[in-house]
Amino acid sequence: MKQKQINKILKENKELFDVLARYDETVELPHQRKKLNLTLSVETINKLKSLREKTGKPISRIIEEKF
Numbered sequence: 001m002k003q004k005q006i007n008k009i010l011k012e013n014k015e016l017f018d019v020l021a022r023y024d025e026t027v028e029l030p031h032q033r034k035k036l037n038l039t040l041s042v043e044t045i046n047k048l049k050s051l052r053e054k055t056g057k058p059i060s061r062i063i064e065e066k067f
Contacts, residue, residue, distance in 0.1 A: 023029055048059045
C-alpha cells in the first residue's frame with residue numbers, strides 16, 4: 001500500500017483511530033459505562049427525579065447530557 005493511500009485512510013477514519021489509540025492507553029472505550037456513587041443534596045435528587053418524570057429519561061442519561 002502506498003503512503004498516499006495510507007494517509008487517505010487515516011484521514012477518513014481519524015475518529016476511529018483516535019478511539020483505538022485511547023483504548024490502547026486506557027483499555028476503555030468511550031461508549032463503555034461505569035458506575036459511580038455520588039452524594040447529592042435531597043433538593044438536587046428531587047429535581048433530578050422531577051426531570052426523569054417529565055422527560056422519561058433515566059437520571060444517569062440526564063446527567064450525561066448536561067456534560
